[in-house]
Amino acid sequence: MxxxxxxxxxxxxxxxxxxxxxxxxxxxxxxxxxxxxxxxxxxxxxxxxxxxxxxxxxxxxxxxxxxxxxxxxxxxxxxxxxxxxxxxxxxxxxxxxxxxxxxxxxxxxxxxxxxxxxxxxxxxxxxxxxxxxxxxxxxxxxxxxxxxxxxxVHLEPTDRIRNVAHIGVRTRDFAYTVNGKQAPDEPFRYELKSPAGDDEWTWGPDDATNVVRGSAYDFCQLVTQRRHPADLDITTVGDDAAEWVTIAQCFAGPPGGGREPSTDK
Structure with a gap:
């Protein structure tokens, strides 16, 4: 195929x-x-x-x-x-x-x-x-x-979301651009657990100084701005990665407004 x-x-x-x-x-x-x-x-x-x-x-x-x-x-x-x-x-x-x-x-x-x-x-x-x-x-x-x-209702995530995660990684620099910021020169490392938790999906060099880690499902919610970063199982290493998480956006158009943090904590 x-x-x-x-x-x-x-x-x-x-x-x-x-x-x-x-x-x-x-x-x-x-x-x-x-x-x-x-x-x-x-x-x-x-x-x-x-x-x-x-x-x-x-x-x-x-x-x-x-x-x-x-x-x-x-x-x-x-x-x-x-x-x-x-x-x-x-x-x-x-x-x-x-x-x-x-x-x-x-x-x-x-x-x-x-x-x-x-x-x-x-x-x-x-x-x-x-x-x-x-x-x-x-x-x-x-x-x-x-x-x-x-x-x-809750939709159980499937491995199909790897497509969403991929476009989220590929649009890293776009998120900076639409927010009027300069994208970092060095690539990030992404380490994401698949929905079943039995596989790790990775992008970027092993020795990157900026790393984004966590649940692939939560990462996909992050880059589509369907949940506030504070409500997601996402951690970062490096200042640039930490900043990117606050502006991540894989959809076209001006900067998205995102979602408010959950009040159920």
């Missing part, structure tokens, strides 16, 4: 897990607020649908359709994405869910069909099909956490 096919398989499984959460909801439950300020469950699914659709356009119609979207984004850089989510959230839940299912299936097929070495246009730097699939996996997982929180 190719690298992109492996990530797409994880993306499909993660989407299906989130689908299972919302498929049986009554229409009124789609209006349940989630931890993302101003966003209901319908907004969460609407945003995933919107982004899956845009990703499909970037693959299948990069020169016209996607360029039109780029123009809209440049005209309203701060509100473009939220308006898309809101428009989708206003649809009847059954229609929204059916469209998401169809669109994500089309995207999965399109991603696997992208020729090796092709760079796909995006609102940031162009990316490979594997990188786009990884980004979709990360966002689907993160929105799934918000939906689960809204419903008061």
């Amino acid at each position: 190719s690298a992109v096919a492996e990530v797409v398989a994880d993306l499909t499984a993660e989407s299906d897990a989130l689908d299972d959460l919302v498929a049986g909801l009554k229409p009124a439950q789609w209006a349940t607020p989630t931890p993302a300020a101003g966003w209901t469950i319908a907004h969460q699914i609407g945003h995933l649908l919107w982004t899956d659709r845009v990703s499909h356009i970037a693959i299948t119609d990069p020169d016209v359709g996607f360029q039109e979207l780029m123009g809209q984004a440049m005209a309203d850089p701060l509100g473009f994405v939220d308006k898309g989510a809101a428009a989708e959230a206003a649809r009847p839940p059954a229609e929204l869910l059916a469209d998401w299912r169809e669109t994500r299936a089309k995207l999965a097929g399109a991603l696997c069909a992208v020729p090796a070495g092709t760079k796909l246009p995006w609102f940031g730097p162009p990316m490979s099909a594997t990188s786009m699939a990884t980004a979709r996996m990360m966002e689907t997982w993160a929105h799934g956490l918000d939906v689960a929180d809204a419903l008061g």
Whole structure:
């Protein structure tokens, strides 16, 4: 199986897990607020649908359709994405869910069909099909956490979150950039325990002076800003790593507001 096919398989499984959460909801439950300020469950699914659709356009119609979207984004850089989510959230839940299912299936097929070495246009730097699939996996997982929180349920983490951890590591310097800071010259070492606790996932040189350690599940919540750092099983060695934990962000856009610390301590 190719690298992109492996990530797409994880993306499909993660989407299906989130689908299972919302498929049986009554229409009124789609209006349940989630931890993302101003966003209901319908907004969460609407945003995933919107982004899956845009990703499909970037693959299948990069020169016209996607360029039109780029123009809209440049005209309203701060509100473009939220308006898309809101428009989708206003649809009847059954229609929204059916469209998401169809669109994500089309995207999965399109991603696997992208020729090796092709760079796909995006609102940031162009990316490979594997990188786009990884980004979709990360966002689907993160929105799934918000939906689960809204419903008061816990989703058991799986090894699929290694994709999320990977993008969290790869976007280290991005977090500094969007916060107006200079990224350190030296790479970090990351040592993360897999969800089952029987494996350690590592990135970076063994002799790095800055190290981030802890639960892979908590690390993924950190880089997607779904939990406050104080509530996570994450430790650091070195001043730079300690600072990075406070600004870590693997999703595009301006600096995220993060979440408040838990009051259940």
